[in-house]
Amino acid sequence: MKTRLRHAFERFFAACDAACADGVNILILSDRGMDADRLAIPSLLAVSALEQHLIHIKKRTAVSVILESGEPRDTHQLAMLIAYGARAVNPYLAHDVIRENRPDDADAAIENYNRALTAGVLKIASKMGVSTLQAYQSAQLFEAVGLDRQFVEHCFTNTPCALGGKGLHDVETDSRCWHDGAFMDPVGAGLPSVGKHRLRTGPEAEEHLYSPKVIHLLQQAVWTNDAAKFDEYAALVENDGPRTIRASLDFRYDLCSPVPLEEVEPAEQIVRRFRTGAMSYGSISQEAHECMAMAMNRLGGRSNSGEGGELPERFGTELNSAIKQVASGRFGVTRDYLLSAKEIQIKMAQGAKPGEGGHLPGAKVTDSVARTRCSTPGISLISPPPHHDIYSIEDLAELIYDLQCANEDAKVTVKLVSSTGVGTIASGVAKAGAGGILISGGEGGTGAAPMSSVHHAGLPWEIGLAETHQVLCRNRLRQTVTLETDGKLMSGHDVAVALLLGAEQFGFATAPLVTMGCRMMRVCQLGTCPFGIATQDPELRKRFAGKPEYVERFMLFVAGQLRGIMARLGARTVDELVGRSDLLKVKDGFGLDLSDLIGFACNTHVQPESKHDFALSERMDARLVQDHVQLTTTDRAFGALLKGERHIQAQGSGGQSFGAFLPEGQSIALYGVANDYLGKGLSGGTLAICPPADAIWNESDTLIGNVALYGATSGYAFIAGTAGERFAVRNSGAWAVVEGVGDHGCEYMTGGRVAVLGPVGDNFGAGMSGGVAWVLDEAGTLESRINGGLVKVHGVTPEQARELRGLLEKHARYTDSKKAADILADFEAWLPKFKAVISDEYMDYMKRKEV
Amino acid sequence: MGKPTGFLEIARIENPYRSEETRLRDFDDLHVAQPVDARRAQASRCMNCGVPFCQSDFGCPLHNLIPEWNDLLYRGREREALERLLRTAPFPEFTGRVCPALCEKACNLESDALTNRDNELYLIETGFEKGWVRPRIPKARTGRRVAIVGSGPAGLAAADLLNRLGHEATVVERADRPGGLLMYGIPNMKLPKRVVERRVRLMEQEGVQFLLNTEADPDALCGFDAVLLCGGAKKPRALSVENADAAGVCFAVDYLTAATRAVLSGGAPAISAKDRAVIVVGGGDTGNDCVGTALRQGCKSVVQLEMMPAPPTQRAANNPWPEWPRTLRTDYGQLEAIYRQGGDPRVYRTTVKRIIAGAGSAIEAAETVRLEGFDPVPGTEQTLPCDLLLIAAGFVGCEAATAARFDIAPDARGRAMPGDGSHHLNGNLFSAGDMRTGQSLVVRALADGRAAAMEVNEWLKGGSV
Ligand SMILES: Cc1cc2nc3c(=O)[nH]c(=O)nc-3n(C[C@H](O)[C@H](O)[C@H](O)COP(=O)(O)OP(=O)(O)OC[C@H]3O[C@@H](n4cnc5c(N)ncnc54)[C@H](O)[C@@H]3O)c2cc1C
Ligand code: SF4
Numbered sequence A: 001m002k003t004r005l006r007h008a009f010e011r012f013f014a015a016c017d018a019a020c021a022d023g024v025n026i027l028i029l030s031d032r033g034m035d036a037d038r039l040a041i042p043s044l045l046a047v048s049a050l051e052q053h054l055i056h057i058k059k060r061t062a063v064s065v066i067l068e069s070g071e072p073r074d075t076h077q078l079a080m081l082i083a084y085g086a087r088a089v090n091p092y093l094a095h096d097v098i099r100e101n102r103p104d105d106a107d108a109a110i111e112n113y114n115r116a117l118t119a120g121v122l123k124i125a126s127k128m129g130v131s132t133l134q135a136y137q138s139a140q141l142f143e144a145v146g147l148d149r150q151f152v153e154h155c156f157t158n159t160p161c162a163l164g165g166k167g168l169h170d171v172e173t174d175s176r177c178w179h180d181g182a183f184m185d186p187v188g189a190g191l192p193s194v195g196k197h198r199l200r201t202g203p204e205a206e207e208h209l210y211s212p213k214v215i216h217l218l219q220q221a222v223w224t225n226d227a228a229k230f231d232e233y234a235a236l237v238e239n240d241g242p243r244t245i246r247a248s249l250d251f252r253y254d255l256c257s258p259v260p261l262e263e264v265e266p267a268e269q270i271v272r273r274f275r276t277g278a279m280s281y282g283s284i285s286q287e288a289h290e291c292m293a294m295a296m297n298r299l300g301g302r303s304n305s306g307e308g309g310e311l312p313e314r315f316g317t318e319l320n321s322a323i324k325q326v327a328s329g330r331f332g333v334t335r336d337y338l339l340s341a342k343e344i345q346i347k348m349a350q351g352a353k354p355g356e357g358g359h360l361p362g363a364k365v366t367d368s369v370a371r372t373r374c375s376t377p378g379i380s381l382i383s384p385p386p387h388h389d390i391y392s393i394e395d396l397a398e399l400i401y402d403l404q405c406a407n408e409d410a411k412v413t414v415k416l417v418s419s420t421g422v423g424t425i426a427s428g429v430a431k432a433g434a435g436g437i438l439i440s441g442g443e444g445g446t447g448a449a450p451m452s453s454v455h456h457a458g459l460p461w462e463i464g465l466a467e468t469h470q471v472l473c474r475n476r477l478r479q480t481v482t483l484e485t486d487g488k489l490m491s492g493h494d495v496a497v498a499l500l501l502g503a504e505q506f507g508f509a510t511a512p513l514v515t516m517g518c519r520m521m522r523v524c525q526l527g528t529c530p531f532g533i534a535t536q537d538p539e540l541r542k543r544f545a546g547k548p549e550y551v552e553r554f555m556l557f558v559a560g561q562l563r564g565i566m567a568r569l570g571a572r573t574v575d576e577l578v579g580r581s582d583l584l585k586v587k588d589g590f591g592l593d594l595s596d597l598i599g600f601a602c603n604t605h606v607q608p609e610s611k612h613d614f615a616l617s618e619r620m621d622a623r624l625v626q627d628h629v630q631l632t633t634t635d636r637a638f639g640a641l642l643k644g645e646r647h648i649q650a651q652g653s654g655g656q657s658f659g660a661f662l663p664e665g666q667s668i669a670l671y672g673v674a675n676d677y678l679g680k681g682l683s684g685g686t687l688a689i690c691p692p693a694d695a696i697w698n699e700s701d702t703l704i705g706n707v708a709l710y711g712a713t714s715g716y717a718f719i720a721g722t723a724g725e726r727f728a729v730r731n732s733g734a735w736a737v738v739e740g741v742g743d744h745g746c747e748y749m750t751g752g753r754v755a756v757l758g759p760v761g762d763n764f765g766a767g768m769s770g771g772v773a774w775v776l777d778e779a780g781t782l783e784s785r786i787n788g789g790l791v792k793v794h795g796v797t798p799e800q801a802r803e804l805r806g807l808l809e810k811h812a813r814y815t816d817s818k819k820a821a822d823i824l825a826d827f828e829a830w831l832p833k834f835k836a837v838i839s840d841e842y843m844d845y846m847k848r849k850e851v
Numbered sequence B: 001m002g003k004p005t006g007f008l009e010i011a012r013i014e015n016p017y018r019s020e021e022t023r024l025r026d027f028d029d030l031h032v033a034q035p036v037d038a039r040r041a042q043a044s045r046c047m048n049c050g051v052p053f054c055q056s057d058f059g060c061p062l063h064n065l066i067p068e069w070n071d072l073l074y075r076g077r078e079r080e081a082l083e084r085l086l087r088t089a090p091f092p093e094f095t096g097r098v099c100p101a102l103c104e105k106a107c108n109l110e111s112d113a114l115t116n117r118d119n120e121l122y123l124i125e126t127g128f129e130k131g132w133v134r135p136r137i138p139k140a141r142t143g144r145r146v147a148i149v150g151s152g153p154a155g156l157a158a159a160d161l162l163n164r165l166g167h168e169a170t171v172v173e174r175a176d177r178p179g180g181l182l183m184y185g186i187p188n189m190k191l192p193k194r195v196v197e198r199r200v201r202l203m204e205q206e207g208v209q210f211l212l213n214t215e216a217d218p219d220a221l222c223g224f225d226a227v228l229l230c231g232g233a234k235k236p237r238a239l240s241v242e243n244a245d246a247a248g249v250c251f252a253v254d255y256l257t258a259a260t261r262a263v264l265s266g267g268a269p270a271i272s273a274k275d276r277a278v279i280v281v282g283g284g285d286t287g288n289d290c291v292g293t294a295l296r297q298g299c300k301s302v303v304q305l306e307m308m309p310a311p312p313t314q315r316a317a318n319n320p321w322p323e324w325p326r327t328l329r330t331d332y333g334q335l336e337a338i339y340r341q342g343g344d345p346r347v348y349r350t351t352v353k354r355i356i357a358g359a360g361s362a363i364e365a366a367e368t369v370r371l372e373g374f375d376p377v378p379g380t381e382q383t384l385p386c387d388l389l390l391i392a393a394g395f396v397g398c399e400a401a402t403a404a405r406f407d408i409a410p411d412a413r414g415r416a417m418p419g420d421g422s423h424h425l426n427g428n429l430f431s432a433g434d435m436r437t438g439q440s441l442v443v444r445a446l447a448d449g450r451a452a453a454m455e456v457n458e459w460l461k462g463g464s465v
């Protein structure tokens, strides 16, 4: 007799209740009793449902649940189990498999596996801002996609759940199917290959959006300029591919009276709303990067530089990317880079790997990549997970403001990742004065992102986009920003759905790559891309066969299809369809509840006159004629609007972001104090901060705030006093002197020189892969202050001593620093007290350079 | 994934053939196996593509898990590699020899593709050699009985899978030996018959029953729960010219069958090319097999006529990767003819216009004519001496007699193909292989046989018996 899952739960709860009544305080759930006739309750369902049950009967804190199961094997599964109530997990089957495969060193191998799982779970927790496992337990930091709401409410109570979908009954059907498959596999040994990451074809395989047929049709369509083939491709994606939300939606042509196609906005105009995705030079080859830029410039659309900077030779030419990205790594974010942009995009996270930083292996950092990123060839680059100048929405507002000052004509936009609740963040972004918001879907993503992120992080853009549009409309903010979306947009159908859900600009990343020859090898992280795209290898780059025409044709084909849909919907312009979700319906037979997505229609789009006004022309530096100025803390990003060669003497309090992005040929000397973010993105200018001459100034007082010189690329900063935390974080080229720093000094630094003439705080040099920091270690405590992950403490070489001396002489000249004067008076005697903090990689590099 | 840079460092090297000189002396296997190091090096070239076209619908019809077993082979884990291979491939020892390697034509490395077919052959032969290939007898029996008519690749694959699923599989075969075209059709040098026999013995040990020398008869099969017809597309396309019935004119498969019988029994073939001037009508693979066989039998000369123009040597613009390349291939028989006769035996855009028969109405010569499209060009007639004319002009569907006996109506192309694209004809009757799809390939017949077996299984489970 087959017991239904529902009844199994009743029995299961009853057994747990009885045990609790007996005073048991640890419950061990095990599926070891499973056999050909007996199925196990899926482990996550069992754990979570029991947790909810225990809460219900008020026993939750009295009992701990431990799971022993053959199911869990990867970090995501482990994280889910812990987040939904398990206190400990024994993945015995995974262990058995390891034992079978590594009979000789099974214990060590299992130990490695356990360690990897633990690290992985912590990583997942950290992405959500949780730093201890205890805090992660029962935290339920997940969203459900495609599960029935009631089912979720019952078994995963309070888990956000944007779509309806499968319920207990379907779970049972699936379980039975897997179970039968396991016990009655006719085909023979081994597990079926479903092709979750790397595609498989065949009766046992899962479908992917980019199937071989789809790739082939798309490439042939754009290579031979065959619109009919493109239609065939699009139909295949929509009808035969995996069921995305957009593929489940159709248009309510029945409500509309069509207009003649000729009256619809031309494709050439529509493609101006199209963009290519943010893919950095470094992660992809120069050929591919330039190919996209050229295509988009010819179309009047926009290509995106990605976070790796751009070669200055490209600025102002057809190869210039109109969108310049500013990410946490700030690679290559120079003043000229910002000035070359029509749009500056702040990347808050990447759809495919929200909450994660990046890592570009040294092998990919060629001379040219290093030059673009303002870093050192051959040295790996780490982008920190967060922006170190953004810890709150106010900080983000500050960055938007700083960037707007750095390039008055550019639009500053913010890239967010689709998730439930993103609408609230988007409202904050709109209020902060951003010109646009990008909602990036979780399906996009590079082959280089970690596998657990590719498959389990990020939500489809449909969910985040619909919410954002609705929240912005309800708060009367929608007209102040453009709304863009991206994430595996592939056809006119996809774009039309995005349009009706509220987007007015559309990004494409994977499709343009495919048009340029990418066949989804998923070896992006290895640098062995055989199509010359995700590689820096000169031989492989020769294989690149992409042409701008291919990308252009793709965009025009998509626009052409969109026009067809618009005509049938009776719309002559794109604008009149923005947010018209009332023109969408769920296709018959899909049984999805999408009312949250399409239940609220509001045709609002950006209005140029509603744009946020920063009143930049009223700023002090915009009006400044003489070279002397008195400042107060409200003068933020002072200096950004100075034009031409200027040398300013300022007094008072420099506000946030003092001297941000200051270019070569400009200098500011401030007699006074400055707030956080001094010299952010310094680009060749010189900043000198001297203690206020008149005020009651104590030498031990902190002269400047936190996070100075973040992302500085060149220039000088002389601070005749102590700085706060995170001094010179992600500095890649500026030379600076400071007389003491707080914790995390020189974090993630990749280049430049920093001389600290006083004490340093904890965690000095964490993640610092390049550049040199000289510290005057009078107390002899430096060793205990550094983070030895990458760097070591060395003596100062004669060559370095010359550099140091030169730097100190400048410092003394600019600031009249007493400390510097003292040292210079007897440099040789002081020298032994200086220590150099350098990473091993950079040490090797300097040696190579000497040879 | 093999070695990330393997494809950049190592060149594609196929299993070589024995030299023309030695191989023309016998009917033994053409190929020389490569040593294990070479095999592993070749496997290391596989890029483990994110989208492996090789095993997609463009490539291997069996959807063999190519990147997976290539990787294991590269790492020296042959036994595991073989297990991955056998998960989808029923008889790699056949496909490893006769498959045109659709997978390689669709490989992401294009003209530099992996040598999957050779790798596959290496794995299975290593498996047989090391005793890894053992009878796998199903644990439980369902008590259901299925008759499979025809023991070609489709029938064998279906019987194999049905047996594994626990059903009792009985193969009914008209010929004296099992294998269909694997036995009597494909010549011994391409697929040694001991290889076919080895597999059949294994299947017998696993529980499949073979009834040889038996013409399938619906009445005799009434005791079976389901009947799966895999009778092949055996009706050859005839030549409708004057004197087509002359002695010395015969169909390729009949000729090849006789040749194989002679190889197996040691006697002289019933139809021999020895000392005869041979014309093969049809420039395809079957024609090539005829050329190779005739040369081995010691023919005086051999010519191969082809109606179509010679295909290009490179892919044409309208025939891009990963589609099947319609390019010029020079197969083993043609290479041998070049070696023996000093030139390619193929004559393009040419067909036989008339057969000239002599005494005893035996063929003496053939009058050929050039074609422009499908039209003969007047004045281009030529008379070639000919003692043996082999018709290798393709097949036009399943045998009418079998269709009539089972009361099925083949479609216009002679296929016993259910209208809904499935394998279920009617009642308890199913079809698969060339009989259902028309003349095809061994690997497609295998895939079709397996698909049919799954369908029969579902139908049996559905309890509609
Ligand atoms: C000369 C030649 C060479 C070829 N070479 C290759 C090659 O190198 N590679 C490749 O991939 N493909 C090749 N092919 C094609 C390939 O052999 C066929 O596509 C494949 O064998 C079809 O398999 P099948 O099981 O459907 O039919 P078949 O192999 O034709 O088997 C049908 C079987 O059914 C039996 N049968 C039919 N009717 C009855 C009945 N009423 N009662 C009992 N038994 C019956 C027949 O005797 C026969 O044994 C070749 C074909 C030929 C003719
Ligand atoms: S059966 Fe043929 S197509 Fe499939 S893997 Fe083997 S050689 Fe390639």
Ligand code: SF4
Binding pocket: B045, B046, B047, B048, B049, B051, B052, B053, B054, B055, B066, B067, B070, B106, B107, B108, B109, B113, B114, B116
């Ligand atoms: S397409 Fe070629 S390289 Fe790629 S997985 Fe298949 S055999 Fe290997």
